[in-house]
Amino acid sequence: MPFPYWVVGVPLSWYLILSAVLFSLGVAGFLFRRNVITVFMSIELMLNAVNLSFVAFSYKLGQNDGHIFSFFVMVVAAAEAAVGLAIILTVFKNRHTLEIDEVSSLRN
């Protein structure tokens, strides 16, 4: 690529790289953290990265269907966050801990 990028705009690949970086950080948080809520937040980070990818490709294709799909991802993430946090609250009431290693067995 020629050096003065800023004369012609930002390369689209930079947006996709940002999306990939955020997604991998989300995966890293999901795998390495022990607090259930932080794991859940890493999932939200992954969803955000995917949204960015949708919007970037929607720019490339010149249609706004990617925006609409991103909107649906947001709505589903909202519903999932509500139910997931309610489940976490219930689990906390029973197990009195928020570490996923401790709540890994089905029987108490």
Added chain:
Amino acid sequence: MDAVLFLVFAVISVACAVNLVLQRHPIASALSLVGVMGSLAFVYLQLGGEFIAAAQLVVYAGAIMVLFVFVIMLLNEGKERKQKMKLWVRWAGVPLLFAFFALMALIVQAILPPQANVKFGSFTAGNAADIGDKLFTRYLLPFEVTSVLILIAIVGAIVLARKELD
């Protein structure tokens, strides 16, 4: 100028995401995630997605993350204990991550043609009128289905989180 704007918000979002993964207190992670969402809203604005940027602020940063912050404050567990990671994980983790990013960046750059550049303001179909148009004509069925989904989520959350009556 466009590249500078993109780089500023990209660096902020990556820094907040790294902070999310590294912080031990869940509230700090939650606020870092709010930072990620805010900077991503600016990135969406650059890509012409005005409605999506506003929806990101209203729905994600303004409602979902407030829910997270409330639950964290309610449960009030405090910092995580320090974990004992194996030595090779700690020393090889970050360099491997960087190697992975470099590989992905090379692949992505190779696939996309160099003329695929984002000029700010050249995508105009992202405003509310155009999105509403598509949402209520072509994507009407998924729209109604997601409203039923949200209703199910509301009922489920209320049932799960209320006190058990004896």
Added chain:
Amino acid sequence: MPYIVLSLIKTLIVVLILMHTLAYLQWVERKVIAHVQLRVGPRRVGPHGLLQPLADVIKLITKEDMLPSHVNKPFYFLAPFLAVLFALIPMCLIPYGGDINVFGIHTTMQVTDVSVGILLVLGLSGMGVYGVALAGWASNNKYSLMGGLRSSAQMISYELPMAMAIAAPLLILNTLSFRHMVDAQAGFYFGFIPKWSIFQGPFPQIFSFILFVIAGFAETNRVPFDLPEAENELVAGFHTEYSSMKFAAFFMAEYANMVTVSCIATLLFLGGWHPLWPAAYGSSFLPTLIFGITALVCFSHAVNPARPFDRITLPVFGVLFLIIAGVYLVPPVQQILMPLFWFGAKAGGILFVFIWIRATLPRFRYDQLMHFAWTFMFPAALINLFFTSLLVALT
């Protein structure tokens, strides 16, 4: 002129005017509440207490800035910062007037016109919850935590009727951008009734206006919804542990939120900067008339003053008002000042209602407040939205 230099100049002007407005809004509030309660209010610092905000600022700056040892320090410092940040950003999105032509530069009296302006303002007011919740939690004090949680739960509960009360006039005005919204309210029915949203067919948005103002009271934690921060209820709610400048930051955030709600109400419902009756019938002379009458009142009171130093200050005020009345007659300045006058008059009227209600009504108990939100405001806003959309779809 390059866009960024122009935007910086506009931002500077908005910041200067806004900071002075916030300071003097507190003076106006104290004076109005005092006169409602048949007393005088601040009168010692400067004539009629006009330098009272300066004295307050000096007091707050020089007060000891305590850092209690038991607080969670990063979040303790972050909370007032977040509160003020999300309260001040909407000021950049609001248009204060129409197109102007200054020294050959053709621009609008708005820092930036985003095409989804009202959605962004809604989102930013939703993010104002963070400052309050974090302040309550970081103070590590059960009263602050209770106050913080109650206040944030109240703000979230009233966001919903507010959003639906905003959606109803948007269906009629058919746009999300502030500038187009106000442009859709230009003009007059029958030549003299203004086409504001509260008068516009097919469904005059009076009910939405009332719902929006009530929800605005609750969003900004003002009486009658100010239980979370009332001094005789919960010590001082979520800002108990904050002193001097951080407390001033929360206060400034509250007043900035009030100003934002008033400005949004004028833009959505009261027609922005368009006059009440057409300029052909002489509405351009109204500010001159008002300031002239004020000057005459000042002079007539100066002849027989209640206090000895008023013999000097009242004529000075009279002369000042006469100068302002004269400025409104100069044509090149008139194109900037007239829209500002109407916008300021309408937003100022709503702010006066905010202050008036604070002086008059008692406060709700917290469960009454939440009950009111979920059992009255939410169905009312829903029914209002339903009728509006029905009428818009049928015509």
